[in-house]
Amino acid sequence: MRLMFLGDVVGRSGRQALVTHLPRLIERFRTDxxxxxxENAAGGFGITEEIAEEFLDAGADCITxxxxxxxxxxxxxxxxxxxxxxxxINFPPGTPGAGATMLTARNGARVFVANVMGRVFMDALDDPVRPLEAALDYHRLGSEVDAAIVDVHCEATSEKQIFGHMLDGRVSLVTGTHTHVPTADHRVLPGGTAFITDAGMCGAFDGVIGMDKEEPGRRYIERTPGQRMTPATGAATVCGVAVDTDDRTGLANWIAPIRVGGDLEPAVPTRWETA
Structure with a gap:
């Protein structure tokens, strides 16, 4: 099965890059x-229904x-x-929406997706482990679901890696988000789970984690509040990972980086083209 995860979409540049490149990536690599x-798609802060529909129309099957x-x-x-x-998933009970879902892929497979938020250097939420464990108990890889993806939204790289090791052998992919910079540690863990500490962002890298560089720089130097930060403009890079899974087990065969457009060195999963 062919899975793709794309990191935090930031602002107009990120949105435009995503809706331009995603349909091409899906067609080129026959992504399932x-x-x-x-979460940063609307001016760098949140997401609107119109934008969500735009992403779904472009080919996204799930939005975390x-x-x-x-x-x-x-x-x-x-x-x-x-x-x-x-x-x-670790928002308090009664919060609108769901923290996990099961959806049907293009090839008819059952895909479980969960979203957790970390505890280190983040706004305090409930325990992220227990609700995730409960959801996984009902969506066991290889029996109830054909693939499972967990988006770990954390500030600390160590916390993301803890989730990777904790879930190794139980899900297809654990990917970190939130810090907006793609890491170079993509690999398949010993138990068969694909992992990357941070998938990066879909946004303009001529800035500060996707935001225009002037205001963050001024705040850092002057240590005073100022204008609202706005997303960086210019060419954006679509960043993420591609994961190929075993159809029998749902575990990963390999993981490869995706970087398309913008300023970063390009990378695409060419192994799918030769398969």
Whole structure:
């Protein structure tokens, strides 16, 4: 099975890059299922229903989020009626939306997707481990589901890696999000789970983690509040990973980086073209 995960979409540049490149990537590599983190898509803060529909129309099968999920207040309403968009599973009981979902891939396979938010250097939420464990108990890889993807939205790289090792052999992919910079540690862990500490972002890298560089730089130097930060403009890079899984077990055969457009060195999963 061919899975694709694309990192945090930031602002207009990121949105334009995603809707331009995603349909081409799906067609070129015959991708079965695509997850996109959309929590920074609306001006760098949150996501609107219109933008979510735009991503789904472009080929995304599921949209994950994170600490900015409610920055656009309309998300509190439309997330309840859109099963293809989820928020972190460790929000308190009664929070709108769901933290995990099971969806059908293009090839008819059953795909489980979960979203958790970390505890280190992040806004305090409930325990991320227990609700995730409960969801996985009902969606066992290789029996109840054919593939399983977990988006770990964390500030600390160590916390993301803890989740990778904890879930090794139980899901197809554990990918970190939130820090917006693609890491070079993509690999298949000993138990067969594909892992990367951070998938990166879909946004303009001529900035500070996707935001225009002037205001973050001024705040850092002057240590005073100022204008609202705005997304960087210019050419954006679509960043993420491609994962090939075993159809019998749902575990990963290999993982490869994706970087298309913008300023970063290109990378695509050419092994799919020769398969």
């Amino acid at each position: 299922f695509v997850v996109v983190n959309g 989020t994170g600490n900015h999920v409610w920055d656009q207040r309309e998300a509190l309403v439309f997330i309840a009626r859109e099963p293809r968009m989820i928020r972190p």
